[in-house]
Amino acid sequence: MEETISLRELFQVLRKRLWLIVLIAIIAATVSAVISFFILTPVYESKTQILVNQAKSDEQLYYNTQTVQTNVQLINTYNDIIKSPAILDKVIKELKLDGTAKSLSSQIQVTNAQDSQVAQIVVKDTSAKRATEIANTTASVFKKEVPKIMNVDNVSVLSKATLVESASPVKPQPLLNIAIAVVVGLMVGVGLSFLLEYLDNTLKTEQDIENLLELPVMGVITTIKDVPKATNIQRPDLTARVPQRGETLGS
Template identity: 65%
Template sequence: MEETIDIKELFQTLKKRLWLIGLITIVAAIISAVISFFVLTPIYQSQTQILVNQAKSDQQLYNANEVQTNIQLINTYNVIITSPAILDTVKNDLNLTETVDELTEKIEVSSATNSQVVEITVKDSSPHLAAKIANKTAEVFQSEISKIMNIDNVSILSKAEVKDDVSPVKPQPLLNIAIAIVVGLMLGVGVAFLLEYLDNTLKTEQDIEQILELPVIGVITNIKDVPKATVRQTEPIGRAQRTRGETFGS
């Protein structure tokens, strides 16, 4: 029985503070929309793919052991691609103002499981610059890897291109607004329960019984004052009735 009463009180608290919860949720959604559309800088993504093999002679056959060795070396290639040995050349060729460390943060190198294909992904506020950095990184790696390692078979499978309908990968306004709505609801519910916890005023007779541990004998309802306009209208009628009574009595 106590659990049912507690649940009822919880729902009553939420119902009483429903306007506050709704207000906080709406404000959070509006703030998120404004930040997503007008404050955050759109970030675009561009990607290129390269295939890396070991050096091999004309007589050497392309076997499974060679493929497995190449797969194991993929992690090494990923580190080399984002190393200063490659990015310094990329920075100078494109006349970039970013440092090598800043350029490294824009570039992400990955490869699928058991695959010799390496994907170079670049994120930048300019889609054209992102494509240029991705393509230049692949070209520099293709030309420099033979000097760094015994690799002479690097192929560029696909170049980064900027499409006409390119859209930013972040921010995602709809996702941000949805997250803000959820956070706003949680914050609103928390504030509602906090205000209810801090409210020590007595509102019902049940509150009195709970605090004083005494039974309530009676309840005095609110008595509204009679409006003055009503009193003025009833006085002449009363006088007229008394006058008529005196006349009939005489």
């Protein structure tokens, strides 16, 4: 027998277990809020920009397209140099940081737009002040060391990272986490509701019997409640004398 479920039945299932769906969504949102506000450590972000550009000589009055393209291609190499121990070991020593160049490298991201001579050094740390110091020191050390490594002096610091007093962490984002938790909670609640409905094989209505037996229901026996005992009914006097033959009642 092929079973079909109408859209109305689906809504009835959701309506019947709406309390379960809402409860799971509330629990998920609460757990997410507690983790975001009280457990996860805030992470701050700081950025600085460097410009890769060969200084113009007195004889060079305009920029050569080939020179610009060469500088753009050098940025990819510089990205690797910035995150190398040759630079980060000096940053750690200068700032007296705990950890290794490898751990510091995981906090640093170097990006640049396509065909751009500007590279951006992004540093993430649990301290906003320390993130700013690492970003500025990394740019400064790289500018100082790149002529020794590449035999070319074409790097300048375009903008330094600044420390904002009311800096907001980039993660965690409590509101976003709570919103995601609510959506996930609703999905889990809906899925669990349909699973419970699928596993429930009890017969509850006349329609369930008709669907199972494919026979019409001829009658229904309703639930009979107990009749309350009467308290004011006068019982007959069982001790009254039975009249003898020839006697009349009342004599």
